[in-house]
Amino acid sequence: MTTTASRPAVEIRDLHKSFGPLEVLKGIDFEVGHGEVVCVIGPSGSGKSTLLRCVNLLEEPTAGKIWVNGTEMTDPDVEIDSVRRGIGMVFQSFNLFPHLTVLDNLTIAQRRVLKRGRAEAERIARDNLARVGLTDKADAYPAQLSGGQQQRAAIARSLSMDPKLMLFDEPTSALDPELVGDVLTVMRQLAEDGMTMMVVTHEMAFARDVADRVVFMDGGVVVEQGPPQEVLGAPQHERTRSFLSRVLDPTHVAQLGQPGQSAEPPASPSLPVDDRHHI
Ligand SMILES: Nc1ncnc2c1ncn2[C@@H]1O[C@H](COP(=O)(O)OP(=O)(O)OP(=O)(O)O)[C@@H](O)[C@H]1O
Ligand SMILES: [Mg+2]
Numbered sequence: 001m002t003t004t005a006s007r008p009a010v011e012i013r014d015l016h017k018s019f020g021p022l023e024v025l026k027g028i029d030f031e032v033g034h035g036e037v038v039c040v041i042g043p044s045g046s047g048k049s050t051l052l053r054c055v056n057l058l059e060e061p062t063a064g065k066i067w068v069n070g071t072e073m074t075d076p077d078v079e080i081d082s083v084r085r086g087i088g089m090v091f092q093s094f095n096l097f098p099h100l101t102v103l104d105n106l107t108i109a110q111r112r113v114l115k116r117g118r119a120e121a122e123r124i125a126r127d128n129l130a131r132v133g134l135t136d137k138a139d140a141y142p143a144q145l146s147g148g149q150q151q152r153a154a155i156a157r158s159l160s161m162d163p164k165l166m167l168f169d170e171p172t173s174a175l176d177p178e179l180v181g182d183v184l185t186v187m188r189q190l191a192e193d194g195m196t197m198m199v200v201t202h203e204m205a206f207a208r209d210v211a212d213r214v215v216f217m218d219g220g221v222v223v224e225q226g227p228p229q230e231v232l233g234a235p236q237h238e239r240t241r242s243f244l245s246r247v248l249d250p251t252h253v254a255q256l257g258q259p260g261q262s263a264e265p266p267a268s269p270s271l272p273v274d275d276r277h278h279i
Helices: 047-057 080-084 102-111 118-131 147-157 177-192 204-210 238-247 250-256
Strands: 009-018 024-033 037-041 063-068 087-090 165-169 194-200 213-218 222-224
Touching: 009 047, 024 222, 037 047, 037 165, 037 204, 047 063, 047 165, 063 204, 087 147, 102 147, 102 194, 118 147, 147 177, 177 194, 177 204, 213 238, 222 238
Parallel strands: 037 194, 037 213, 087 165, 165 194
Antiparallel strands: 009 024, 009 063, 213 222
16 A cells, blocks of 8 residues: 555546446546545536545445545555545535534544544534534534534534545535525635535535536536636536536526636626526
8 A cells, every 4th residue: 555645635547336237437537636626516316426435435436546645545455444534524414413412523533533532632623613613502412503503513523533635425405595605604714724625516606616626527427627617617518518507597607608708707606506406
């Protein structure tokens, strides 16, 4: 097992994944640089979650290679638990322990997995609660929090494990619309702080404003990828254009800029995005 700091944070080469006869990932190649924010977009069933889950081996690839921070995840001898420790994962559902306070939710893995003492774990937990704006919820139980607060607590829990890479799978799609903004604000801050992030999202305004690179997937392949202003503003492929026209309010597609146009995207992050992602 070799570890080379100069390698990208995530490197994916010719990744294939099948579930029985169904080939879901059909040869995926891409990289995520250190400190880079990559947003993965695409229609329902295109393989976005499967791709993300392959990165920390929650799904075992059928073929291909994946390196995370220089360690080959697909090496049969990989010490998977130790590599996974450096990868935070935030799902649509928050998976907080309902019988533990927020503080205890944030300290339990630190203590059991990282063997931190109570005082240190609590200090780190409180620092991360402050980071996500939940200082006053340390002693609350998850059921006493809104969905957005629970998701921010889940992010703080991940951060308390000192991840080098954060994977997000539609972290806001289970939230009421008015709760989405606070979670995205936390994610923006994380990006500004230099966290390496791979984010599956249908929040196009977030992708446009925060991503260094947008990857559009369809049918188990990467159709196109590049800076958000190119992929979202001037997509080269018909499949990308057609997807964007379905997920964006048609009256606002023009604001992202169509091929041949030089329309500046609006500075505000309030680009309306409807929920027709699941088509
Ligand atoms: N464990 C599994 N067993 C069998 N098929 C699966 C499994 N997980 C995913 N699939 C199939 O793989 C395909 C891709 O699923 P995936 O969840 O990766 O899509 P997605 O792009 O994340 O979609 P969505 O936007 O709806 O979340 C789908 O056809 C799905 O039914
Ligand atoms: Mg998914």
